[in-house]
Amino acid sequence: MEFGQIRRSEQLPARIAAQIARDITEGRIRPGEKLPTEHFLAKALGVSRSVVREAIAQLRNEGLVETRQGVGAFVTEPHARPIRIEQDDLANRQSFRDLFQLRVPLEIEAAGLAALHHTPDDLQRIDEALASMSGAEKWTAEGIVADLAFHRAVAAATGNEYFAVFIGFIAERISLAINAARAAAVLEEIVEVTIKEHVVLRDAIASRDPRRAREAMKMHLLGAARRLDLTLESY
Template sequence: MTVTLPALRSANLVEQLSELLATQIVSGERAAGSRLPTEGRLALDFGVSRTVVREAIARLKSDGLVVTRQGLGAFVAASPAGRPFRIGAESKSPHQIVQEVFELRIGVETEAASLAAERATAPQVREIRGALRALEQASRRGGDGVEEDLRFHRAIARAANNSIYDDFVEFLERYTRNQLSISRRNCEIAGWLSEIQVEHEAILEAIAAHDPAAARRAAHGHLRNGMGRLKRIQAH
């Protein structure tokens, strides 16, 4: 079977390679059950590193398009799950994608907080509280707190007790991690960290009080404010 091997540009190589391989799999160019070339072969064919190939294969595996077999390599899934959902387009600027992801998060995470206030168990409330304390400690130590911030929002999604919310918030992390890194670094300079902490506390306390309306307002306000802060950073 002949497989087309277009050149990849320098930016977002993992995204480009995983998207290209996904297109080939969904179209049937790479047949169900067929073995993918080795990491080394793919790296050579596409002019990328083995690390890029490894991360692209991992993404295809999480999308249900590829399975791996110990000692044998990666294979196209027998029944590929269909074209995976992707965010981003070549015609959009990074700033535009960040804003659109933020708008998506407002819808998803606001309702997740409301559901968490309705459904969270006592252990789940403790998990959210623990994640927030870890974020506070990371900030005091001088860390950027990005992973702890992600953990806090993921714990809220988990407490919605709807696995799709949990999975989707985790999916969005690949797009929000860099944005959070930019935001938190600049928020410290601008003195916004205490403001963010108050917003986080409001979400936590509303969930702990099992008040869905308050949780929805607090989460919506926090995310709207976060988008506003990021816009101010990008404007400079």
């Protein structure tokens, strides 16, 4: 039983912002159109105007609307939005598999780059993460942190800032989804295999042979997919 994972209910501004955002992204309010006034929204939604303002501030920050004092809030033309993946998004198996599948080529490439570019500091960080993982007796929060740290250390060793950002982002969400879906005891047998594969990967990176590192990462991820009962294409 894992405490500290209880979700707090969302606050009013966030809920209202999400609802308006949905209306926008689903085309019910189109670019150039004006949102109802703050006063109207407050009345219609049964909240204070402050809450509406905070929601609109969020939408403005996301670039979904722009406000003109004295006139109103207008929906902007669609443009690039950040990538977000909430824990709820990965509750269904298909989405989880999709993200895992995305992870594979990224981390294989990262392994190859890490073999080419790692520094002694990078290797030390990889080793520290490995050591933390060996110490974890079970697939507990510590083990998850160590597994994440290992993958992040590999990504950082690529010397490419965006591999570090994207892999850190993806690996964390996958780990959290696994943790949310599994009882700790079930994962215990997986840890030993994972550590072995991590060691092989570490050694491959240290050998500065990118082909070997890529192969080791591929084996590790395909093994992880199998252990998670995920079917991925192979060719």
